[in-house]
Amino acid sequence: MVAGCIKIELTQFYQGTTILMTDQSPRNNTDTIDTQTLQRQDNHFVHPWESMYKLGANERTIITRAEGIYVYDSDGNKLIDAPAGMWCVNVGYGRREIADAMARQAVEMPYFSPFSMGAQPSSVLAERLAALAPGDLNHVFFTTGGSTAVDSALRFLGFYNNFLERPEKKHIISRGDAYHGSTYLSASVSGKARDKEFMDMERDFIHLISSPNPSRRPDGMTVEQFGEAAVKELEDKILELGADRVAGFIAEPILASGGVVVPPPGYHKACLEVCRKHDVLYISDEVVTGFGRLGHVFSSEPVFDIVPDMITCAKGLTSGYAPLGALLISDRLLEQVKGEEDEASFSSGFTYSGHPVSCAAALANLEIMERENVLEHARDVAPYFMDQLKTLTDLPLVMEVRGVGLMASVVCGIPGKESLELDYEIGNRIDKHCQRLGLLVRPIYHMCVMSPPLIITRPQIDQMVGILRQGIGLATDDLKAEGLWG
Numbered sequence: 001m002v003a004g005c006i007k008i009e010l011t012q013f014y015q016g017t018t019i020l021m022t023d024q025s026p027r028n029n030t031d032t033i034d035t036q037t038l039q040r041q042d043n044h045f046v047h048p049w050e051s052m053y054k055l056g057a058n059e060r061t062i063i064t065r066a067e068g069i070y071v072y073d074s075d076g077n078k079l080i081d082a083p084a085g086m087w088c089v090n091v092g093y094g095r096r097e098i099a100d101a102m103a104r105q106a107v108e109m110p111y112f113s114p115f116s117m118g119a120q121p122s123s124v125l126a127e128r129l130a131a132l133a134p135g136d137l138n139h140v141f142f143t144t145g146g147s148t149a150v151d152s153a154l155r156f157l158g159f160y161n162n163f164l165e166r167p168e169k170k171h172i173i174s175r176g177d178a179y180h181g182s183t184y185l186s187a188s189v190s191g192k193a194r195d196k197e198f199m200d201m202e203r204d205f206i207h208l209i210s211s212p213n214p215s216r217r218p219d220g221m222t223v224e225q226f227g228e229a230a231v232k233e234l235e236d237k238i239l240e241l242g243a244d245r246v247a248g249f250i251a252e253p254i255l256a257s258g259g260v261v262v263p264p265p266g267y268h269k270a271c272l273e274v275c276r277k278h279d280v281l282y283i284s285d286e287v288v289t290g291f292g293r294l295g296h297v298f299s300s301e302p303v304f305d306i307v308p309d310m311i312t313c314a315k316g317l318t319s320g321y322a323p324l325g326a327l328l329i330s331d332r333l334l335e336q337v338k339g340e341e342d343e344a345s346f347s348s349g350f351t352y353s354g355h356p357v358s359c360a361a362a363l364a365n366l367e368i369m370e371r372e373n374v375l376e377h378a379r380d381v382a383p384y385f386m387d388q389l390k391t392l393t394d395l396p397l398v399m400e401v402r403g404v405g406l407m408a409s410v411v412c413g414i415p416g417k418e419s420l421e422l423d424y425e426i427g428n429r430i431d432k433h434c435q436r437l438g439l440l441v442r443p444i445y446h447m448c449v450m451s452p453p454l455i456i457t458r459p460q461i462d463q464m465v466g467i468l469r470q471g472i473g474l475a476t477d478d479l480k481a482e483g484l485w486g
């Protein structure tokens, strides 16, 4: 068999007739193309966070197929996908049911304009999400992904305060280590300093407070005291700016791309109370934590005991099978901007808002989650997942293992040495060894983020942690051999 050539069956729907056909021909013109050619072609793709220096000279792994928690590269290597794509393939790969739902929708009615009419998949999904969301978050503004969901939430803050004739109440508070997206505004509320180099950001009305990372608390401070200080910092910032000038606070329940930062217990609830006290709206960015990563559809209420004013979500909503995001807005807010007949429109939206094919994928995805009790499974294996990862702390390169649910970060480093270059070196070496051994890691610098598909089993967790242990060991040997250790 030619490397990467796969036999597939396609279910085709045509004019209401279902035709089952076996297709053994190459797909997308790529299955018979060798890896080197694919890599050369891929060098025309400017990837997210592309290094300008390496552009055109990358030798990226090309993934050609996937099943369950595994992906296969164009040379046929089988790899555990520890980051679940990009924290998104929650129900795992190879779900025919989702593909069929998308195919059926694409044939029946691929697209219409959401600006004037409704369609079945987006209508059904909107009602479904409203029922799953906490409190009175009963309305859904569909977007194309997480960044546009966050952007829409931030634009809604502006709209809301303009309508209420408080044009000065526009300031937004976010946190260090936060990642909220890649549009101008969602990137501006992101707090990862290393991502801001050379990039323009909105600075006039956006303010960052410290990351609530307990691992970085000052010596002698308890986690509880650190949590209180973090909440106080939020309140101090609101008072410094003036409560009548602060529109909103945006927070990921767990700061995902910032390295799986788990704030101290009670932190979210106390922040929400501060926001309520000062009439500041709370946006919970559940783009990563939604749809099962923490064992619940939305984590805000069941895990953190908060009902925010808005929730943003994406990724696990379709398990990555199609791009889709959503902003859930509370009835309380919408009531306040109702106004007189045709007085105000929220003049924002996308050609692909509520795209029928993406919404069909989301409905099929939710169906699988319910039928297979995927969220219960995630809650069941999560403690084992964390316990097994914590066994790695006996390795000298592992400084900390932290996380919650099925998201964790294995933080590596050399005691007493800290630099961006060294972080890269450590992460790259672990990544290289693990991939060769059959595990895809997505190191964020020196942090190995583990967020596998939620369907992962205990034996697969053992396999994943076993390879990571080996990879970290080999990376340590490299660092020692190259004189970078000690």
Ligand SMILES: Cc1ncc(COP(=O)(O)O)c(C=O)c1O
Pocket: 145, 146, 147, 148, 150, 179, 180, 181, 182, 252, 256, 257, 285, 286, 287, 288, 314, 315
């Ligand atoms: C918490 C959070 N918000 C927003 C986004 C942006 O989502 P997208 O890449 O779908 O635009 C991400 C992406 O990783 C995220 O982690």
